[in-house]
Amino acid sequence: MIVATPSIDFGEVVHVRPAAAGSKVLVVCEHASNRVPTGMRDLGLSGEALQSHAAWDPGALGVAEAMADQMSAALVQGGVSRLVYDCNRPPEAPSAMPARVEKYGIPANEALSAEMRRERVMQVYEQFAAALARQIKDARAELKLMVTIHSFNPTFHGKVRGVEVGILHGKDNRFASAMMEKVPGDFPFVARLNEPYSAADGVAYTLDLHGVANGLLNVMIEIRNDLIRSTEQQKEVASKLVPWITGALAEFESGKAP
Amino acid sequence: MIVATPSIDFGEVVHVRPAAAGSKVLVVCEHASNRVPTGMRDLGLSGEALQSHAAWDPGALGVAEAMADQMSAALVQGGVSRLVYDCNRPPEAPSAMPARVEKYGIPANEALSAEMRRERVMQVYEQFAAALARQIKDARAELKLMVTIHSFNPTFHGKVRGVEVGILHGKDNRFASAMMEKVPGDFPFVARLNEPYSAADGVAYTLDLHGVANGLLNVMIEIRNDLIRSTEQQKEVASKLVPWITGALAEFESGKAP
Numbered sequence: 001m002i003v004a005t006p007s008i009d010f011g012e013v014v015h016v017r018p019a020a021a022g023s024k025v026l027v028v029c030e031h032a033s034n035r036v037p038t039g040m041r042d043l044g045l046s047g048e049a050l051q052s053h054a055a056w057d058p059g060a061l062g063v064a065e066a067m068a069d070q071m072s073a074a075l076v077q078g079g080v081s082r083l084v085y086d087c088n089r090p091p092e093a094p095s096a097m098p099a100r101v102e103k104y105g106i107p108a109n110e111a112l113s114a115e116m117r118r119e120r121v122m123q124v125y126e127q128f129a130a131a132l133a134r135q136i137k138d139a140r141a142e143l144k145l146m147v148t149i150h151s152f153n154p155t156f157h158g159k160v161r162g163v164e165v166g167i168l169h170g171k172d173n174r175f176a177s178a179m180m181e182k183v184p185g186d187f188p189f190v191a192r193l194n195e196p197y198s199a200a201d202g203v204a205y206t207l208d209l210h211g212v213a214n215g216l217l218n219v220m221i222e223i224r225n226d227l228i229r230s231t232e233q234q235k236e237v238a239s240k241l242v243p244w245i246t247g248a249l250a251e252f253e254s255g256k257a258p
Numbered sequence: 259m260i261v262a263t264p265s266i267d268f269g270e271v272v273h274v275r276p277a278a279a280g281s282k283v284l285v286v287c288e289h290a291s292n293r294v295p296t297g298m299r300d301l302g303l304s305g306e307a308l309q310s311h312a313a314w315d316p317g318a319l320g321v322a323e324a325m326a327d328q329m330s331a332a333l334v335q336g337g338v339s340r341l342v343y344d345c346n347r348p349p350e351a352p353s354a355m356p357a358r359v360e361k362y363g364i365p366a367n368e369a370l371s372a373e374m375r376r377e378r379v380m381q382v383y384e385q386f387a388a389a390l391a392r393q394i395k396d397a398r399a400e401l402k403l404m405v406t407i408h409s410f411n412p413t414f415h416g417k418v419r420g421v422e423v424g425i426l427h428g429k430d431n432r433f434a435s436a437m438m439e440k441v442p443g444d445f446p447f448v449a450r451l452n453e454p455y456s457a458a459d460g461v462a463y464t465l466d467l468h469g470v471a472n473g474l475l476n477v478m479i480e481i482r483n484d485l486i487r488s489t490e491q492q493k494e495v496a497s498k499l500v501p502w503i504t505g506a507l508a509e510f511e512s513g514k515a516p
Contacts, residue, residue: 092349092375114460117350202372 008039010123012079014087014131019074024144024249026216028132029064030087030206031057031150032077043083044107054101055081057151058225062234063241064149070242074139076132083109085124088148088206091117095202096125102153129209136214145175145217145249148206151225152196161196164189165241166222168197170204175217178248178257187240189227196222217252219245266297268381270337272345272389277332282402282507284394284474287322288345288386288464289315289408290335301341302365312359313339315409316483320492321499322407328500331405332397334390341367343382346406346464349375353460354383387467394472403433403475403507406464409483410454419454422447423499424480426455428462433475436506436515445498447485454480475510477503 019026034056036042042050049055061077068075078087083106089096097120099109112120136143154161169176180193197203203220211218221241228234251257277284292314294300300308307313319335326333336345341364347354355378357367370378394401412418427434438451455461461478469476479499486492509515 090349090372090376090379092354092379093372094352096350114348114351114463118348121348121350205372 007119007123008037010037010080011035013124014079014128015077016131016135017068017075017077018135019068019139020072022142023071023073023139024142025071025073025245026136026139026143026146027064027068027071027073027075028146028148028206028210029057029061029075029077029150030128030148031082032061032064033079034081035079036081036084040084040108043081043109045083045104049104050081052102052104053151053153053225054104055083057149059228059234060149060151060223062231063151063223063228063238066235066238067147067149067242067245070238071246074135076135078128080124085120087125087128088203090205090209091121091125093202093205132206132210136210136216140214143216144252145219145245146207146211147218147245148220150203150220150222151228152222154224154226156196161224162190163192163195164224164227165191166193166195166197167191168194168199168203168220168222170199170207170212170218170220172207172212172218174258175219175248175252178251179219179244182244182248182251184240184244184247187244189237189240217249265377265381266295268295268338268342269293271382272337272386273335274389274393275326275333275335276393277326277397278330280400281329281331281397282400283329283331283503284397284401284404285322285326285329285331285333286390286404286406286464286468287315287319287333287335287408288406289340290319290322291337292339293337294339294342298342298366301339301367303341303362307362308339310360310362311409311411311483312362313341315407317486317492318407318409318481318483320489321409321481321486321496324493324496325405325407325500328496329504332393334393336386338382343378345383345386346461348463348467349379349383351460351463390464390468394468394474398472401474402510403477403503404465404469405476405503406478408461408478408480409486410480412482412484414454419482420448421450421453422482422485423449424451424453424455425449426452426457426461426478426480428457428465428470428476428478430465430470430476432516433477433506433510436509437477437502440502440506440509442498442502442505445502447495447498475507
């Protein structure tokens, strides 16, 4: 007898929107969704917690979609809340299935059994990582750059954050540096390098695992979420980021950047 | 510029001793070694802690080697202390790189960075898992059974444990059940099912991942470590286990067991 494991249907944990052939850019949005699979009882959380930055990156998907549209780029997006599994974290990170995020305790994550951890790793993390790896492999011949899109809260411990757009890098700082050297004159937001987070906060996992390891230029963009509340705002921010990114990419393609 | 990660040499994290062609049995000993790689400063532990069951399964390797010899079976053994990485645990398990085991705090594991966790996962866990998977794949045509060998402390919270040999299963209980139904009349030890641990303690990871998933019969054998202190004792215990195991396997091959 092989004992069956009770398990739930995780639904669509990753969604891939392919690009037209020849796209040089791949957009990734790990924290696109705050969906908790049916049967997980909302992880024991309030609606307020599930709508907050603890559960996902509000507004990030709209920006990522608009950027992918404007660049004819492929888009890989997560399909469940990062509180179920944070696809920008490796399985061994306590923050991959956190028991506490910001001011919220996550009741369902406080006493996860080995079996429950394993199920989430297999059903969410491994599916997401495999889909992203496959997308990169399929597009590799033309692909040059991976951009991951995130959003952050405007306040931290009661203080307003001055940074509006963060340009972050992992082990490979080339693209982030190239962007910071050529901020467009009309870019309307305060942009800073490695703010409000940096690789030391463990946020560069996707960049290093899928970008650096595949020889892709890569960068993570963090947008203050009060700037991307509406679809119009999301499209507007995307339309400011795209020429900046394509301009920096052109520097590499022309051989001006190292 | 791609920023290099400071890293250490983990040495031989897994050792594979192949079998003669046609071997039906694979022996695995995850906790064979208490070696801590040079540069990790003994994880901040005393020699006493590093010699204890917290760091490895004392005596288990000697039994596993003798069993492999007597059955002409292949042997896959871990090459570092389970306190560096416990190869019978998945990366997401807190016990994979534990901060505390039994009475010992593990200083070097108390504040592991994301990067340090990742390095151990890649350098130890993934190497061990890959070597074991490769061995199974290479031998799959003839292979029928995977046996993992462990040892446990004679006392627990000051009380002597009555069980001397534990027969444990994960999701597939067939082989463990078959063994418990046919304990040899001259088996000189107290044998019990799922003692002193069971799958609920998270110990069935190797069984389920490499055994069940590959369609192999599988069983985990736990031996009280006071019974396997000397090489002679280890060989003696092996010589009692081997006919029990081969007898149970014959039941499956003859079609008597399900």
